[in-house]
Amino acid sequence: MSVFFMDHPLIQHKLSLLRDKNTGSKDFREIIAEVAMLMCYEATRDLPLKEVEIETPISVAKTKVLSGRKLAFVPILRAGIGMEAGVRRLIPAAKIGHIGLYRDPETLKPQSYYSKLPKDIAQREVIILDPMLATGGTAVDAITKIKEFGPRNLKFMCIIASPDGIENLTKAHPDVSIYCAAKDERLNEKGYIVPGLGDAGDRIFGTK
Numbered sequence: 097m098s099v100f101f102m103d104h105p106l107i108q109h110k111l112s113l114l115r116d117k118n119t120g121s122k123d124f125r126e127i128i129a130e131v132a133m134l135m136c137y138e139a140t141r142d143l144p145l146k147e148v149e150i151e152t153p154i155s156v157a158k159t160k161v162l163s164g165r166k167l168a169f170v171p172i173l174r175a176g177i178g179m180e181a182g183v184r185r186l187i188p189a190a191k192i193g194h195i196g197l198y199r200d201p202e203t204l205k206p207q208s209y210y211s212k213l214p215k216d217i218a219q220r221e222v223i224i225l226d227p228m229l230a231t232g233g234t235a236v237d238a239i240t241k242i243k244e245f246g247p248r249n250l251k252f253m254c255i256i257a258s259p260d261g262i263e264n265l266t267k268a269h270p271d272v273s274i275y276c277a278a279k280d281e282r283l284n285e286k287g288y289i290v291p292g293l294g295d296a297g298d299r300i301f302g303t304k
C-alpha cells in the first residue's frame with residue numbers, strides 16, 4: 097500500500113481556495129478541475145516510455161513516447177465528475193467510465209445504481225476519482241466493483257482524505273495506491289471531513 101501526498105505549491109494554493117467558504121460554485125468547479133489536472137500529472141509519473149526516432153525539421157531525434165499502457169478514469173458519481181474535466185484535459189485519449197453506488201440498508205452490500213465502464217477496462221490502468229475520501233465506504237465499494245472487471249492496475253485519487261478513510265481503504269484494498277493533496281484531522285458526526293471543504297458535490301454543482 098502507498099499513500100502519496102501532493103505538496104506541490106500550486107496544488108496547495110488551489111486547495112486553500114477550495115476550502116474557502118467564500119469561493120463560489122463557478123470558481124470552485126474550475127479549481128477542482130485544475131487541482132485534478134495537477135494531481136494527475138503526479139499520479140501518472142510511473143507511466144512507461146519507449147524510445148522512438150522522430151524527424152525534426154533539422155535532423156533525427158531519439159526521443160520518448162508513452163509506451164502503450166492505456167488509461168481509464170472512473171469518477172465516482174457525482175462529485176468525481178468535477179475532477180474528470182481536469183484529467184481529461186491532460187490525457188484526452190483516456191477512456192472514461194462512471195460509477196454510482198449506494199449501500200443496501202438490509203444487506204449492507206454495495207449496489208451500483210449506475211455503472212458504465214470502458215469495454216476494454218481489463219487492459220487499462222484505472223484511476224478512480226472522488227474529491228473526498230471520508231469514511232472510505234464508497235471508495236472501497238467502487239474499487240470492489242471495478243476489480244470484478246480485472247483492470248491491470250488501480251489508483252485512487254482524491255483531494256482531501258480523512259485518517260479513517262485512508263485506514264479503511266488501505267485495509268480493504270492494500271494493492272491500491274492513494275493520491276491526495278491533504279490528510280485532514282477527522283470526520284464529524286455527519287461524516288464530513290473536518291476542516292475539509294464542505295459538500296464537494298453541492299459546491300461543484302451549486303445545489304446548496
Ligand code: URA
Binds near residue numbers: 230
Ligand atoms: N463528501 C463531501 O463532499 N464532503 C465531505 O466532507 C465528506 C464527504
